[in-house]
Amino acid sequence: MVRTVDFAFSDEQIAIRNTARAFIADEIITREAEALRRERQGESAITRAELRELQHAARKFGFWGLSTPQEYGGMELPAVIEALLWAETGRSFIPFRFGGEADNILYHANDEQTAEYLVPTIEGDRLSCFAITEPDAGSDAANIKTSARPDGDDWLINGEKTFITGGNDADFAIVIAVTDADKGAREGSTAFLVDRAMGWTSHFIPTMGEGGPASLVFEDVRVPNRNVLGEVGQGFALGMEWIGRGRYLIPARALGAAERLLQMAIDYANTRETFGRKIGANQAIQWMIADSEVELEAARWLVLQAAWTVDQGRDARHASSIAKLFGAAMANEVVDRVLQIHGGMGYTRELPIERWYRETRLWRIFEGTDEMQRLIISRDLLRGYTTIGGHLG
Numbered sequence: 001m002v003r004t005v006d007f008a009f010s011d012e013q014i015a016i017r018n019t020a021r022a023f024i025a026d027e028i029i030t031r032e033a034e035a036l037r038r039e040r041q042g043e044s045a046i047t048r049a050e051l052r053e054l055q056h057a058a059r060k061f062g063f064w065g066l067s068t069p070q071e072y073g074g075m076e077l078p079a080v081i082e083a084l085l086w087a088e089t090g091r092s093f094i095p096f097r098f099g100g101e102a103d104n105i106l107y108h109a110n111d112e113q114t115a116e117y118l119v120p121t122i123e124g125d126r127l128s129c130f131a132i133t134e135p136d137a138g139s140d141a142a143n144i145k146t147s148a149r150p151d152g153d154d155w156l157i158n159g160e161k162t163f164i165t166g167g168n169d170a171d172f173a174i175v176i177a178v179t180d181a182d183k184g185a186r187e188g189s190t191a192f193l194v195d196r197a198m199g200w201t202s203h204f205i206p207t208m209g210e211g212g213p214a215s216l217v218f219e220d221v222r223v224p225n226r227n228v229l230g231e232v233g234q235g236f237a238l239g240m241e242w243i244g245r246g247r248y249l250i251p252a253r254a255l256g257a258a259e260r261l262l263q264m265a266i267d268y269a270n271t272r273e274t275f276g277r278k279i280g281a282n283q284a285i286q287w288m289i290a291d292s293e294v295e296l297e298a299a300r301w302l303v304l305q306a307a308w309t310v311d312q313g314r315d316a317r318h319a320s321s322i323a324k325l326f327g328a329a330m331a332n333e334v335v336d337r338v339l340q341i342h343g344g345m346g347y348t349r350e351l352p353i354e355r356w357y358r359e360t361r362l363w364r365i366f367e368g369t370d371e372m373q374r375l376i377i378s379r380d381l382l383r384g385y386t387t388i389g390g391h392l393g
């Protein structure tokens, strides 16, 4: 008999997803009104202490270290279920994430670095940030100029990084710096673990989103040789490995946000009345709802396909770029329609819609802009690295 394609989730996947959904509904979404109030006053939606408390509450349900290896106390989940869980956390704009995680490239740490950086980061006792972007090198990351030159048993780092998420709070940075200018950044960069106490400074960058990134300044910052992460010359590859992970998880988060937003639009369309009938009775509103559902559904399968490719141990870069490009665009389209359906209320800061409107815009920019995803997708095809239809032929 010809085998059919199975698009269903297993009972276990559904059970995990539903437990997470209930946690987010009970513990996170209930905080949204207060979070919006705080943000209107220029404060963070949740404090670091509250985040930790929530992460430990989620730990009681088993949610700790979604991608973290079991030897470090994590769940070591397959990428598909991890993507489903990122979608669940995406159902709220509150920047909640499950605890017990560390940057994927920190697992290149040696034994000493594991004790000093990796394990405390997983436990939430230390905060990291990842820094590759510079004022003159964003999309063109191979153009970075921040340098690290040997000085005795140490390295001296000089340069500036910009737009670094968490850069104002982190107590150490994973910094990609050029160690061999003759080879260029691609072959001649190295990753360093650089404590704030070693001397770098950070400056908050106000953005249209909440909790903006920071610029980091390095002036002869002395870093011991034992703080090289991975191998000398491996920095650019590690940078790309770090970025690759977000390429299917950002659109996964976008899925959750779009699902929640679309449901808000449906509820509003079914209650708000104009001209003596529900606004949902108008084709103009119906089409916005229909188009949103179609795009959401398409994005869902692209995210799952990218995550599934990761689980297969195959090169997931092409699938992830497709998911990131489409998923981020989808969220921007959906939030715009949902805001429109809510009329003036959608524009207020009473509801989370304008908050999401500002945040979703970032998803088209960071960890590879729309244009960079298009560049990757077309380059893969033009060079024959992938074929139309991918593994399905």
Ligand SMILES: Cc1cc2nc3c(=O)[nH]c(=O)nc-3n(C[C@H](O)[C@H](O)[C@H](O)COP(=O)(O)OP(=O)(O)OC[C@H]3O[C@@H](n4cnc5c(N)ncnc54)[C@H](O)[C@@H]3O)c2cc1C
Residues within 6 Å of the ligand: 130, 131, 132, 133, 135, 137, 138, 139, 140, 162, 163, 164, 165, 166, 207, 212, 213, 362, 365, 366, 367, 368, 369, 370, 371, 372, 375
């Ligand atoms: C809020 C926020 C958080 C961030 N967090 C981090 C972080 O934690 N760590 C980190 O290292 N970086 C971080 N970034 C940096 C982010 O990855 C870069 O902003 C992004 O890669 C784009 O680089 P750029 O801003 O220099 O734009 P540019 O590279 O200058 O691009 C400007 C425009 O030109 C387009 N463009 C560039 N080259 C081409 C081309 N060849 N073909 C067609 N179009 C092109 C781009 O797509 C874009 O539209 C963050 C950025 C923001 C805004």
